Structure formats: C-alpha cells, structure tokens
Amino acid sequence: TIGMVVIDKMGHTAAGTSTNGLKFKIPGRVGDSPIPGAGAYADDLAGAAAATGDGDVLLRFLPSYQAVEYMRRGEDPATACQKVISRIHEYFPEFFGAVICANVTGSYGAACNKLPTFTQFSFMVYNSLRNQPTEEKVDCI
C-alpha cells in the first residue's frame, strides 16, 4: 500500500492511499485504505497523516484521524504517530502497522509497531531542503 501526504507552500494539505489489499482475503473484504480517517486524513488546520499495515486492525482505530487530532492539539508529528501506534498496541500488541504524520509547518514523523520481523519502517520524504526524494527509517516502538 502507498499512503501519501502532500503539503504545499501555502499550507494546503492532501492525503491519499492506493492498495490491492491483503493477500488471499475473503472476497469483498476492504481494509483501512479507502476509509477517510483510517487510511489517510488531511486538514489544513492541523496537518495530515496516512497509515499502512494490517487494515483489519487499523480500520478499527481511525489512526490517521487520531494522528491529525493529536497534531491539532499541538503534538509534534513524530509524537502524534507514536501515540497512535501505542493506542493500537494496547489492544493488539502484535499488529502490523505504521503511520506517517506531517503538520502544516512541514515538520514530519513516522512510527511503527515493533514485531520480530518488523523492527524498522522505511518512508520517503521530499521537501525544499532536499534536491531529491530521500528514504528515511524509523525504529519501531
């Protein structure tokens, strides 16, 4: 799945996802990706976020909406992402998931739920301080 967040110089935000979902799903199954607030969410007044992972679990927590609400209350993007992951971890300690967050000043962060086979999450960043897309990694919590 790709989850994407874009913020322009005026602070206009957009977010989106595209996926073909889980392998071998039961026909008719839809995950978090197309659900606003779950797969992605954006609000010029606060910021934007997108989630990826096991959509059956992510869908139940509206992680992108939750992250934007944390940023609306002043959390920095990395903390907002971490709080969302911790929230889900309480109920599903072994869930597979990661979130990317950005506020309207252009600060960004990411977080993921640590599993034996998933200890780091890679995401891409491109902003006016760079001249090409850059891969960044975050250690899962």
Next chain:
Amino acid sequence: SSPLPLVLNTWPFKNATNAAWQTIASGGSVVDAVENGCTVCEAEQCDGTVGFGGSPDELGETTLDAMIMDGTAMDVGAVGGLRRIKNAIGVARRVLEHTTHTLLVGESATKFAESMGFTNEDLSTRASKTLHSEWLAQNCQPNYWRKVTPDPSKYCGPYKPSGVLEQGIPAYKEVDIHGHD
C-alpha cells in the same frame, strides 16, 4: 525557512514521491500531486501491494482500494473493492470531483468508473495467478477464517459456521510485510 512544500509517503516508493513533487513543482495542486504519485505506484505495482496483479483474494481476483482527501475543502473521494479498473486513485479522484458522495464500492464502483471513461480490464497477471494456485496447493494457508468447519487451519473451504472455536488455535501468523493495506 519552512521546509514546505512537503511530500511524504509510506515505504521506499521513490518514484511516487518524485512524481508528486514534480506535480507541485510544476504548479499542480496538492490533490493532483497525491493522485499522480499514487498513480505511479499503481502502474509500477509497488512491491506487489499496489495496483493490478497483486494480493489476489481467495478466488484469485485482484481488487483495489483507494482514497484521496482534500484537506482544504474537507472533501474526499474513495473506492473500495474496485474490480477490473486499474487506476483506482484516478477513480477516487472522480468520485471527489464529480459526486457529493465519499465512497463507492464493488461492481457498481466499476460501472461508475466506466462512465467516467476508465477501461474495464482484467487485473490478474501470471504472477497473481501463480500466487493463487500456490496458495490453493498449500490447503489455503494462511486465511482469515475462524470458528468455521472444516478446520480452516488445515483445509480449504467452503466453510460453514461451526460455533466451535478452531479445532486447533491458529499459530501466530508470521507477518508478511509484503502483504499490507
């Protein structure tokens, strides 16, 4: 100085990041940028989890989910379980632009897409068909069934409700980080 504009995306899908950035750099809107970035990933089938030819369901079909949200207008367009249309994020954009709805799903979403000029075509590929036949050969493991009979941890379906917790509690499923939403 403010680092804006900013493009951020999950996983190391670099070409998608670049396409979104180029859209902004050439004067496109942030919604254009998200659409173009995700469209690149659909066309490139990023790590098999985006676009056609990946993640077949139990019947071997690939279906697509996508959404796009405009954070200025709080407007959203989304499709779920889209069948036989490759450019899911493009269809999601049409839902945003040409309807007051938010989410269209399934076969009817396909008919909407066709009315918007998208091509109806098979989303499976040799790779997705091979993936599916290998899964069938492994007694349909892993799967997402529980409290059904026959025992879903051993056999393929069709299944019926059994009211009994699994005959054997499914072992912890190894996370497939190439199988995600």
